[in-house]
């Protein structure tokens with residue numbers, strides 16, 4: 001048994017994952033395996049830091065002192081071999097708000113922005129909601145493995161202003177290699193395309209894989225890059241609304257800072273400050289154990305499918321705790337697949353079609369739960385679909 005075999009009851013904590021099942025799935029009684037947070041306890045050293053601050057009787061306006069930025073920079077150096085300058089680090093109250101404000105700050109209405117579907121669906125809104133034009137460099141799939149269509153990207157980059165990169169990629173689970181990222185960088189440098197690299201999952205890379213920070217490929221690449229990062233996925237603190245941008249290019253940073261200031265987004269959440277600091281200062285061992293557990297969950301699920309649902313196409317999990325499953329072999333419509341999964345199996349997964357073209361027939365399963373929960377869910381699935 002490990003600490004991850006235990007999960008607290010999250011019901012009646014206003015948990016999106018556990019308390020909105022009726023609203024999302026039309027059914028109270030489903031095992032929630034959807035939205036990307038973990039059912040594991042946030043680490044004790046993070047909770048202690050938050051509780052200690054909560055004990056002070058005043059929760060007034062708070063700023064982030066140098067120790068906050070130092071903890072982030074040290075982590076990025078220790079875990080990702082990336083030397084980040086203090087002045088390049090900006091606070092934002094979440095990666096999704098940041099994607100939107102960066103699009104507003106650095107592009108104009110009518111500009112083309114490239115995304116690579118199937119991809120985390122708020123990318124679509126970040127482009128379309130601001131009157132920008134979405135250009136899809138759809139990933140190429142072969143039996144569950146995904147790669148980038150570089151020829152198409154080269155064409156699209158001729159007229160696009162920005163690429164929003166998901167590195168590592170949610171939902172297909174790719175940890176892009178240095179070689180792949182170098183190719184993207186070459187194309188984007190050639191055509192002067194900015195790269196907004198969402199690296200929120202960069203700490204969750206499975207054994208045998210290594211995360212390459214896009215901006216860290218070379219100083220030249222850093223000049224066209226904006227990187228988004230947070231402790232929230234890694235340490236399960238998404239409710240604290242705290243994230244970072246790393247922007248080396250002074251001109252881009254100035255434009256982004258202006259929007260942050262105009263919307264007064266830089267105050268932040270005081271508990272997010274303490275939690276982020278504690279996570280990045282003390283989180284190495286806890287994270288290594290978490291990755292081992294998630295990898296084992298992935299292997300357990302993959303083994304289960306091989307035995308009980310052998311036609312299932314399982315994408316290799318190189319990073320994230322999100323498993324991408326192709327149910328195309330069932331020959332069901334997306335609507336019927338979703339209906340059966342909820343009503344007959346009693347399971348709440350993310351519909352693949354929400355992630356755009358290429359997501360048809362797929363579902364995304366959140367592996368960040370105790371193995372016993374995962375096995376219970378898999379057995380329910382096998383009962384319906386075997």
Ligand SMILES: Cc1ncc(COP(=O)(O)O)c(C=O)c1O
Pocket residue numbers: 036093094095096097120166170198200201230232238243
């Ligand atoms: C790729 C990606 N970016 C951003 C987020 C959410 O970021 P935030 O909660 O900081 O807005 C998620 C959450 O699932 C994600 O998968």
